Amino acid sequence: MPPPDLMVVTDLDGTLLDHHDYSFDAALPLLDRLRADGVPVVFCSSKTVAEITALQERTGLVGSPFVAENGAVVVGHDGRALTGPADGGLERLLAALDDLRGALDLHCETFSTVTDEIVATWTGLDVQAAADARRREASEVLLWRSEDDDRAGEFRAGLTAAGLDLVRGGRFWHVLPAGCDKGAAVRTLVADHERRTGNTPRTIGLGDGPNDTALLDAVDLAVVVRGHGPAPGPLADDRPERVHRTTSPAPQGWTEGLTHFLGNDR
Incomplete structure (x- = not known):
């Protein structure tokens, strides 16, 4: 027992x-x-x-x-x-992330900016499961590109200034509100x-x-x-x-x- x-x-x-x-x-x-x-x-x-x-x-x-x-x-x-999730929290997170991607000219892609079919190819999930993976309430998933490595420090600093954290998973990086971890x-x-x-x-x-x-x-x-x-x-x-x-x-x-x-x- x-x-x-x-x-x-x-x-x-x-x-x-x-x-x-x-x-x-x-x-x-x-x-x-x-x-x-x-x-x-x-x-x-x-x-x-x-x-x-x-x-x-x-x-x-x-x-x-x-x-x-x-x-x-x-x-x-x-x-x-x-x-x-706080009211409007995801919208603010996505806006801050989009601003940083533009300011730093990053090539990274996110779940919210692509289709279910593309997420399915990234993950190996079927399309319905990929759609569930995109139904995020408080965070965003990031597919980092190696050509952006020289700006990784600036990117992380920008997220910190916006009250966000960046954590690494098995396949992807994840942007979420600061202080929220497992x-x-x-x-x-x-x-x-x-x-x-x-x-x-x-x-x-x-x-x-x-x-x-x-x-x-x-x-x-x-x-x-x-x-x-x-x-x-x-x-x-x-x-x-x-x-x-x-x-x-x-x-x-x-x-x-x-x-x-x-x-x-x-």
């Missing part, structure tokens, strides 16, 4: 979902057992609300808390928005759990990319899933008793990492 008040917080692409085809079959047996034991499995991703709720339906986790858009949207266990989202969910139950959950977090660093720093036990790009880190507490790095990529690595901490009786 799992310890009482366990909470699993997991990134999706490259962590639970295969980097190439987004499959998760190898993780289903453990995912099913966690659900049967009543362990909250919190999806914590750069994906949109539409994408995450669709995946919750496929995995039987409808109604579970989740974190969307790298922490810019946090939804509690009862569907309450714990953190959400670590802050985890702390929000833990605080909400404490208010509802009076107990502090034991947290295990899983991630594979740089935008998961804050998540892995915010949990009690961390799993770094072997990825296909830059890894998270450096972590604030990298002791081997707290951090496990998997030998397998997603989705096998997801099961490997959780089993390392929970034991084979899972």
Whole structure:
């Protein structure tokens, strides 16, 4: 049996979902057992609300808390928005981003400025899933071009001046309001759990990319899933008793990492 008040917080692409085809079959047996034991499995991703709720339906986790858009949207266990987009926030973000792209003559492209079909080619998603990926509420996805590398510092500084952060995911860069990251989202969910139950959950977090660093720093036990790009880190507490790095990529690595901490009786 799992310890009482366990909470699993997991990134999706490259962590639970295969980097190439987004499959998760190898993780289903453990995912099913966690659900049967009543362990909250919190999806914590750069994906949109539409994408995450669709995946919750496929995995039987409808109604579970989740974190969307790298922490810019946090939804509690009862569907309450714990953190959400400010009125007009996305419009201001897109306007600031467009101004910077013009001022610096950048070649980067964003989800909001292309079609569903183009996003499908970038991501490998089908067109409907690509449309869900474009339904953003509080952040924007950026496809960076190498010819703009000499202006990367100016771009980041300009975003900071506009109250925005730039974080790197597995495939793309993400622009979101300053102060919204996966670590802050985890702390929000833990605080909400404490208010509802009076107990502090034991947290295990899983991630594979740089935008998961804050998540892995915010949990009690961390799993770094072997990825296909830059890894998270450096972590604030990298002791081997707290951090496990998997030998397998997603989705096998997801099961490997959780089993390392929970034991084979899972």
